Amino acid sequence: MEVRLFQNLINQIRECVDGNFGIMDDTGLILGCTDEQLTGTTHPLIDEVIDDNRTDIGIRGWLFRKIYIRNRLEFIVYTDVAEEQGKALLTMFAINVSNLKTYHEDKFDKGNFFKNVITDNILPGDIQIKAKELHIPFNVPRLVFLIKTDKVKDVHPHEVVLGLFPKKQKDFVIALDEETLVLIKELKDADDFGEVDRTAKAIIDTLNTELMVKAHIGIGTIAENIREIGRSFKEAQTALQIGSIFDSDKSILNYNNLGIGRLIYQLPTTMCRLFLKEVFKKGSLESLDQETLLTIQKFFENNLNVSETSRQLYVHRNTLVYRLDKIQKTTGLDLRKFDDAIIFKVSLLVKKYLDKAENVQG
Numbered sequence: 001m002e003v004r005l006f007q008n009l010i011n012q013i014r015e016c017v018d019g020n021f022g023i024m025d026d027t028g029l030i031l032g033c034t035d036e037q038l039t040g041t042t043h044p045l046i047d048e049v050i051d052d053n054r055t056d057i058g059i060r061g062w063l064f065r066k067i068y069i070r071n072r073l074e075f076i077v078y079t080d081v082a083e084e085q086g087k088a089l090l091t092m093f094a095i096n097v098s099n100l101k102t103y104h105e106d107k108f109d110k111g112n113f114f115k116n117v118i119t120d121n122i123l124p125g126d127i128q129i130k131a132k133e134l135h136i137p138f139n140v141p142r143l144v145f146l147i148k149t150d151k152v153k154d155v156h157p158h159e160v161v162l163g164l165f166p167k168k169q170k171d172f173v174i175a176l177d178e179e180t181l182v183l184i185k186e187l188k189d190a191d192d193f194g195e196v197d198r199t200a201k202a203i204i205d206t207l208n209t210e211l212m213v214k215a216h217i218g219i220g221t222i223a224e225n226i227r228e229i230g231r232s233f234k235e236a237q238t239a240l241q242i243g244s245i246f247d248s249d250k251s252i253l254n255y256n257n258l259g260i261g262r263l264i265y266q267l268p269t270t271m272c273r274l275f276l277k278e279v280f281k282k283g284s285l286e287s288l289d290q291e292t293l294l295t296i297q298k299f300f301e302n303n304l305n306v307s308e309t310s311r312q313l314y315v316h317r318n319t320l321v322y323r324l325d326k327i328q329k330t331t332g333l334d335l336r337k338f339d340d341a342i343i344f345k346v347s348l349l350v351k352k353y354l355d356k357a358e359n360v361q362g
Helices: 003-016 046-051 083-108 110-118 124-133 157-164 193-211 226-246 260-265 269-279 290-301 306-313 317-331 338-361
Strands: 021-025 030-033 056-059 062-069 072-079 142-149 172-177 180-186 215-219 252-254
Touching: 003 021, 003 030, 003 083, 021 083, 046 056, 062 083, 072 083, 110 124, 110 172, 110 180, 110 226, 124 226, 142 157, 142 193, 142 226, 157 172, 157 180, 157 193, 180 193, 180 226, 193 215, 193 252, 215 226, 226 252, 226 260, 226 338, 260 338, 269 338, 290 306, 290 317, 290 338, 306 317
Parallel strands: 215 252
Antiparallel strands: 021 030, 021 072, 056 062, 062 072, 142 180, 142 215, 172 180
16 A cells, blocks of 8 residues: 555544554564654564554653454554553554555455455446556456465465566466466457466466475366456366365366366265166175276276276286276176166265265265
8 A cells, every 4th residue: 555545544643632643564664653763764662562462552742553454464653641541542544544455455466456356245247447546458458367276374375476466467366265266367368378387387387396285277268358357266276176076196177178077066965876877786886996996996997998007007918808808797787888887987976976075075
């Protein structure tokens, strides 16, 4: 926020008050006060104020009040006006500062505007009007990257990602919480999917290299205008949710490449249970051990090729054939047949989905 806004507020209030008062940030930097010559200097009592855990503090004839916004210490107002009159002054001053901060963010902060767009905190009809006020191009292709990081103490992924995208007029990095970031990136070419992949990989690699933090990124589809950014954000959320079920080993999940997992995710769990009950004899799917499941996975990865699968598993071809025969006997499905393989593959995905749903409910 601009210092002149605080100074204008102080100039209005001091006409009704006898005494000194002002406002500083959490480092003690004075942002405005009745003695304008002190603006830009550091308040001499800041260390004592910060060390005191109370919100309202009295130190050597001065009264201080800490102002918290979204649970973070943003400002400290202070005065030398005594006792009850001083407390009343700080109460009024603090309310005005909080309102001024909120108004300024809503009116001038582009990042806050985009945050309101993706969280549906602004009426659709107001989006284009607000974009025009903020001088943000409306009909420009943009893409939403939703970045989830592991929670690590004293690590700030927001600052690192912000450093990767310094063009604040085109790319916007928004922190939703300590582990969730949103990058709204303007695209030079809506058809340049290589740029999308490079961007996601750069974020993953940088967070891992600089902070030793693991991250997962969900990517929505391209928004042709600002009004569609909310949709792209929801798609990025869906990509992460579906990826956590069906592709937990992948760090980058693109909504356009979710495959059959997206279809299964939209099915009712009752229908999924009915499907498994129809395909398998009771307990036959659950009876498959880890070695058998690994064999099935490798067989699918190698496009039902017996020779290549046996080579990668370091087993004799006849051993693999024996395992496939055993799977057929247990489940009734011959994975060497394309139709049976499709049914089995879908069944495994459905089972993953149901297991995840049950864990969430539990």
